[in-house]
Amino acid sequence: MTTAERAEPCHDFWADTARIRSxxxxxxxxxxxxxxIAEEVGEVAExxxxxxxxxxxxxxxxxRVDVLDELADVxxxxxxxxxDLAGGVDEAEAHMARRLEIVSARDVAAPPSGADTVxxxxxxxxxxxxxxxxx
Numbered sequence: 336m337t338t339a340e341r342a343e344p345c346h347d348f349w350a351d352t353a354r355i356r357s358x359x360x361x362x363x364x365x366x367x368x369x370x371x372i373a374e375e376v377g378e379v380a381e382x383x384x385x386x387x388x389x390x391x392x393x394x395x396x397x398x399r400v401d402v403l404d405e406l407a408d409v410x411x412x413x414x415x416x417x418x419d420l421a422g423g424v425d426e427a428e429a430h431m432a433r434r435l436e437i438v439s440a441r442d443v444a445a446p447p448s449g450a451d452t453v454x455x456x457x458x459x460x461x462x463x464x465x466x467x468x469x470x
Contacts (some may be wrong), residue, residue, distance in 0.1 A: 349424040352414045360415060368416040375412045379405040 360368070382405045384390055385397030414427065421427040 348414070349418070349428045352411070352418050353424045355411070356415050356418060365416070365419050368412070368419055371412050372409065372416060375405065376410045379409060381405075390449070 382401045384396045384439065385393065386395065386399060386402050388395040417430070418424045418427040421430050
């Protein structure tokens with residue numbers, strides 16, 4: 336791909352997906368395409384751990400850009416597998432549009448009153464015994 340042909344994010348996304356599939360991934364079976372998704376997700380986790388210093392032995396050795404690159408790789412890998420399973424990029428795009436409509440129409444539940452939305456303590460679990468119960 337020359338500079339003049341540089342891919343634009345989301346512009347012609349599905350056409351680029353078809354080009355990737357028919358190019359260097361042409362011989363890769365569908366099963367491998369699907370399994371590659373898990374591999375790419377693992378690379379996201381590895382980059383995130385490296386960005387946050389989650390492994391004390393390695394410390395911080397990745398950047399936010401590394402994590403974003405790996406997330407983009409997941410999206411591209413999913414798109415190629417989806418196009419393959421759907422029977423082509425037009426079918427995959429139509430499926431994605433239908434799915435996006437369903438997911439984006441979902442109501443977002445408000446957090447319970449008194450809940451800390453940043454991850455702190457919220458309301459007591461519904462699994463907790465009532466106050467008068469003995470353990």
